[in-house]
Amino acid sequence: MNLKPSLFCAAFCAFCFLFQSTAFAEMVAIKGNNVNMRSGPGHKHEVLWKMGDGFPLQVIKRSGDWLRVRDFEGSEGWVNKSVISKDAHAVVKANKGSDRNVNIRKEPNTKSQVVATAIYGVVFRVLAKKDGWVQIQHENGVKGWIRQDLLWGI
Numbered sequence: 684m685n686l687k688p689s690l691f692c693a694a695f696c697a698f699c700f701l702f703q704s705t706a707f708a709e710m711v712a713i714k715g716n717n718v719n720m721r722s723g724p725g726h727k728h729e730v731l732w733k734m735g736d737g738f739p740l741q742v743i744k745r746s747g748d749w750l751r752v753r754d755f756e757g758s759e760g761w762v763n764k765s766v767i768s769k770d771a772h773a774v775v776k777a778n779k780g781s782d783r784n785v786n787i788r789k790e791p792n793t794k795s796q797v798v799a800t801a802i803y804g805v806v807f808r809v810l811a812k813k814d815g816w817v818q819i820q821h822e823n824g825v826k827g828w829i830r831q832d833l834l835w836g837i
Contacts, residue, residue, distance in 0.1 A: 739836030
């Protein structure tokens with residue numbers, strides 16, 4: 684009996700499952716302000732924290748009208764499907780704990796004019812993607828491009 688093909692097949696299937704779960708993760712965003720992140724699937728569960736409009740989340744599991752989700756820092760909890768949207772949003776994940784800002788540029792390249800800066804945790808609506816850059820817009824009207832590797836949620 685030759686176990687090599689079976690082991691290879693099992694390893695390949697595990698790799699495909701892991702790749703699928705990260706590469707094709709379902710992303711949602713909060714719609715509304717002061718939305719509760721709960722410890723379990725139901726209104727009776729403890730409120731862990733509150734989230735604002737557009738906050739992006741990765742769906743891990745579904746249970747009826749409830750979604751188990753993960754945020755950009757890896758924290759998990761539950762939200763009701765009535766408070767989520769499929770509109771693409773992203774959050775700045777770069778430069779945590781530093782005083783450096785992430786540049787928002789007029790065009791999608793590093794030579795383009797900086798129109799504004801953003802810090803860790805700022806949420807943007809995603810407008811477009813191009814060559815490793817993401818066109819974003821903040822709720823205050825600021826619009827521009829940020830390198831995709833500096834964002835989470837897209």
